[in-house]
Amino acid sequence: MSNYQIDQIDQKILSYLVKNARMPFLEIARECNVSGAAIHQRVKRLEANGVITGSRLLVKPQALGLNVCAYVSVSLSEANKYPEVIESFKKISEVVECHFVTGKHNLLVKIYCFDHDHLMQVLLNTIQKIPYVQQTETLISLDQAIERQVWVKEYQNTSFSASVKKKKKETK
Numbered sequence: 001m002s003n004y005q006i007d008q009i010d011q012k013i014l015s016y017l018v019k020n021a022r023m024p025f026l027e028i029a030r031e032c033n034v035s036g037a038a039i040h041q042r043v044k045r046l047e048a049n050g051v052i053t054g055s056r057l058l059v060k061p062q063a064l065g066l067n068v069c070a071y072v073s074v075s076l077s078e079a080n081k082y083p084e085v086i087e088s089f090k091k092i093s094e095v096v097e098c099h100f101v102t103g104k105h106n107l108l109v110k111i112y113c114f115d116h117d118h119l120m121q122v123l124l125n126t127i128q129k130i131p132y133v134q135q136t137e138t139l140i141s142l143d144q145a146i147e148r149q150v151w152v153k154e155y156q157n158t159s160f161s162a163s164v165k166k167k168k169k170e171t172k
Helices: 008-019 025-032 036-048 079-090 116-125 162-170
Strands: 003-005 068-076 095-100 107-113 133-141 159-161
Touching (some): 008 025, 025 036, 068 079
Antiparallel strands (some): 095 107
16 A cells, blocks of 8 residues: 655645636746646646546625534434435435544434524435434524635644545445
């Protein structure tokens, strides 16, 4: 199993792309004092090794009228039914994240709704009707104080195992 080493130039590239995924490679090249071709090759290598898994456009939920962000802790009656429950959550458009977690509950789900009535409908008529969902506990976010990606500069000479790359291919 080979490891891919992240050097300082890779860290700089990642820090620029995390802030702005649309930043032109030539601009990054100027900031890193290397050629545009070198940036292109390094980004391709970072993608091939599973360090970069893509880029995406971020839409502010509030701009679409989704003014309520809630976190729902979900307890399952049978934890081994987790994959079936996840398939049900994938069909709920309000669900934007779902994590299998340790602690009192099994799942932590992040959802966006238009208002509190919409939230109540999603909870009562959708989530709580999913088989094996035993109990839910809902926290409503009043403000999102921090929103960011991983801060790349903190990780010195980080190596990423080839198993990360293998896992990425398995999930496709």
